[in-house]
Amino acid sequence: MKLxxxxxxxxxxxxxxxxxxxVDFKTATSNLTLNFDQQSISGTVSYEFxxxxxxxxxxxxxxxxxxxxxxxxxxxxVFKNSGKELQLFKGYKKGKNTLTFEYKAxxxxxxxxxxxxxxKQIWTQGQGKYTSHWLPSFDDENEKVxxxxxxxxxxGYEVVSNGVLAAKSIKDSLIIWNYQMxxxxxSYLVMMAIGKFQKETKVAxxxxxxxxxxxxxxxxxxxxxxxxxxxxxxxxxxxxxxPYPWEVYRQIPVKDFLYAGMENTTSTLFAQDxxxxxxxxNDRNYINVNAHELAHQWFGDMVTAKSGEHHWLQEGFATYxxxxxxxxxxxxxxxxxxxxxxxxxxIGASRTDTIPILNPKASSLTxxxxxxxxxxxxxxNVGHENFQKAVKSYLLKYQFKNVETDDFLxxxxxxxxFDTQKFKKEWLESAVFQTKDALAVLNKGPFIRAYxxxxxxxxxxxxxxxxxxxxxxxxNGFYPLKEEVIYQLQSVPYExxxxxxxxxxxxxxxxxxxxxxxTTREIPDDFKSNYLTFFEDASYITREIALxxxxxxxxxxxxxxxxxxxxxxxxxxKNLRVLWLTLALATKDFEQDKKVAYYEELLDYATPNYESxxxxxxxxxxxxxxxxxxxxxxxxxxxxxxxKWQFVKFARENIRNLLKSDxxxxxxxxxxxxxxxxxxxxxxxxxxxxx
Numbered sequence: 001m002k003l004x005x006x007x008x009x010x011x012x013x014x015x016x017x018x019x020x021x022x023v024d025f026k027t028a029t030s031n032l033t034l035n036f037d038q039q040s041i042s043g044t045v046s047y048e049f050x051x052x053x054x055x056x057x058x059x060x061x062x063x064x065x066x067x068x069x070x071x072x073x074x075x076x077x078v079f080k081n082s083g084k085e086l087q088l089f090k091g092y093k094k095g096k097n098t099l100t101f102e103y104k105a106x107x108x109x110x111x112x113x114x115x116x117x118x119x120k121q122i123w124t125q126g127q128g129k130y131t132s133h134w135l136p137s138f139d140d141e142n143e144k145v146x147x148x149x150x151x152x153x154x155x156g157y158e159v160v161s162n163g164v165l166a167a168k169s170i171k172d173s174l175i176i177w178n179y180q181m182x183x184x185x186x187s188y189l190v191m192m193a194i195g196k197f198q199k200e201t202k203v204a205x206x207x208x209x210x211x212x213x214x215x216x217x218x219x220x221x222x223x224x225x226x227x228x229x230x231x232x233x234x235x236x237x238x239x240x241x242x243p244y245p246w247e248v249y250r251q252i253p254v255k256d257f258l259y260a261g262m263e264n265t266t267s268t269l270f271a272q273d274x275x276x277x278x279x280x281x282n283d284r285n286y287i288n289v290n291a292h293e294l295a296h297q298w299f300g301d302m303v304t305a306k307s308g309e310h311h312w313l314q315e316g317f318a319t320y321x322x323x324x325x326x327x328x329x330x331x332x333x334x335x336x337x338x339x340x341x342x343x344x345x346x347i348g349a350s351r352t353d354t355i356p357i358l359n360p361k362a363s364s365l366t367x368x369x370x371x372x373x374x375x376x377x378x379x380x381n382v383g384h385e386n387f388q389k390a391v392k393s394y395l396l397k398y399q400f401k402n403v404e405t406d407d408f409l410x411x412x413x414x415x416x417x418f419d420t421q422k423f424k425k426e427w428l429e430s431a432v433f434q435t436k437d438a439l440a441v442l443n444k445g446p447f448i449r450a451y452x453x454x455x456x457x458x459x460x461x462x463x464x465x466x467x468x469x470x471x472x473x474x475x476n477g478f479y480p481l482k483e484e485v486i487y488q489l490q491s492v493p494y495e496x497x498x499x500x501x502x503x504x505x506x507x508x509x510x511x512x513x514x515x516x517x518x519t520t521r522e523i524p525d526d527f528k529s530n531y532l533t534f535f536e537d538a539s540y541i542t543r544e545i546a547l548x549x550x551x552x553x554x555x556x557x558x559x560x561x562x563x564x565x566x567x568x569x570x571x572x573x574k575n576l577r578v579l580w581l582t583l584a585l586a587t588k589d590f591e592q593d594k595k596v597a598y599y600e601e602l603l604d605y606a607t608p609n610y611e612s613x614x615x616x617x618x619x620x621x622x623x624x625x626x627x628x629x630x631x632x633x634x635x636x637x638x639x640x641x642x643x644k645w646q647f648v649k650f651a652r653e654n655i656r657n658l659l660k661s662d663x664x665x666x667x668x669x670x671x672x673x674x675x676x677x678x679x680x681x682x683x684x685x686x687x688x689x690x691x
Contacts, residue, residue: 019055031043047100061130064105068102147185149179163182189301236291258645270290300314303401373433486512547561
């Protein structure tokens with residue numbers, strides 16, 4: 001990076017670093033109204049702040065907002081609106097001051113309006129997007145404020161924000177929701193969520209209310225979605241040693257969320273993908289994300305890193321404590337295998353991922369997973385009890401403040417003579433993953449030692465390993481041992497391994513059976529009846545693999561297997577239903593009179609009426625059936641304007657690939673004049689790209 005651009009990058013941080021020493025914003029009281037049709041927000045905001053020393057200009061981040069009726073200390077003052085900041089330079093004095101104003105904004109990001117009709121939702125995502133797009137606030141995490149939000153919206157919808165619901169009143173056809181906080185937090189943690197939800201409240205052992213939200217049509221999925229939630233909460237309070245720092249804890253699933261979850265203070269938002277039934281729980285459950293976001297209520301929300309350099313103090317801690325929660329739920333073998341798999345990823349990535357933890361440009365893998373491994377190594381070396389004492393002291397000392405890495409390491413130094421400077425150099429300042437140290441820690445566990453031994457069998461012939469494989473498949477060892485055996489059997493001829501496979505099919509759990517389904521390249525005739533039992537497995541992913549494979553290998557039985565799987569739906573992306581429709585359309589002699597209806601259903605799933613994961617699944621299958629289908633291409637183009645960056649990336653990559661064909665380039669060029677303006681702009685950019 002050039003020095004000039006580096007300095008430009010630093011200027012906002014320097015400005016706020018200077019402002020924080022001279023001005024302290026204490027409380028923010030907002031009264032907000034949302035307009036779903038206009039996708040806008042408006043309202044009044046009142047700040048209380050203290051001027052500690054002379055300052056020329058006070059700045060509040062505010063992206064593309066209109067301000068009116070602005071007063072400081074109840075007097076109208078001149079101000080400047082740069083389009084990025086609200087700048088104040090008159091009317092305030094040393095000591096206590098008040099600021100009030102009215103504003104309106106139509107945010108392009110951070111505040112999202114999703115769905116339509118009874119399915120409409122509004123939700124926010126502040127981290128990485130900046131709350132200043134919808135609420136005049138502070139992009140600098142070091143400015144901590146007590147936020148109290150009052151939100152007005154239509155009757156019939158649940159409205160959630162940070163803190164305790166202090167009051168709720170009716171005004172005509174509107175409901176006014178008043179939320180109050182008692183402790184300060186960084187602006188990126190301010191949130192709101194609005195939608196049709198049902199709520200169930202539990203109470204933690206400590207007395208904290210735990211509020212779990214779910215859409216009305218998902219009520220039957222409540223238990224598997226929130227399974228172990230209270231157990232994790234109670235475990236954290238005991239393990240961390242510091243009571244949950246807020247008055248209430250909520251969890252709300254929202255449609256087309258940008259990430260897996262977000263730890264807004266008191267109120268976590270998470271992706272609808274994790275709302276599952278009892279079968280889906282085996283494929284994709286919320287437990288790790290649940291624990292990760294809850295851990296952030298201490299590590300990130302209560303104690304916040306001063307800058308990106310120390311981001312691991314949030315993500316590394318949350319990732320590690322989520323693993324500890326999983327250990328509590330699933331046992332030590334699960335915990336150690338998770339650590340092993342993380343180590344494998346870190347070792348694999350180390351060739352290209354060369355930025356250390358203490359660098360704001362480090363990757364998510366580094367901040368989250370290498371950060372978690374650093375903490376595990378530290379905990380193993382200082383002892384669990386000493387580690388717990390240090391964490392407790394660290395949290396209590398810096399509660400509702402901002403921290404640096406040395407603040408945490410200083411607390412470790414108080415309870416142990418462990419060399420934290422060497423630890424910092426090797427684990428936090430070096431880009432190298434300390435493989436030798438990690439393996440030494442892993443090898444303490446008998447399961448991991450056994451797993452390493454099984455992994456080593458891959459270098460031997462089948463005649464040398466058959467007896468060991470048989471004993472492993474018969475044994476009661478943790479499932480990865482058996483799974484590893486199945487993967488090693490891939491290269492063994494079927495006749496040699498068939499008895500082992502059939503035994504494993506009858507005596508193993510979901511994961512091992514799924515490994516067999518995945519690794520079966522061709523289904524032998526005498527294995528057909530065994531393979532068909534996958535259709536009954538309590539896993540939508542296993543069923544998807546099995547249906548696709550069986551349909552492909554046995555054309556003469558396609559109608560039979562389609563009838564068997566006719567009513568399958570699957571996960572939130574309807575993986576089974578979308579596959580079934582695709583295969584039904586691709587099967588020549590199957591229900592010709594219903595082909596149009598099946599096509600229309602599959603095409604409908606590609607429309608903006610659904611979440612992006614289902615749309616992407618449907619578009620992928622439609623392109624498989626016919627890359628020249630202009631109905632599909634239209635919805636592929638529409639994906640370019642989604643707020644979900646993953647879906648946008650999918651669309652761009654597919655369109656770029658299709659544009660290599662002259663016929664598709666012609667399709668897209670003819671489509672441009674008929675498109676809405678935003679879609680037109682995005683498609684034209686791709687068409688005019690240099691190949």
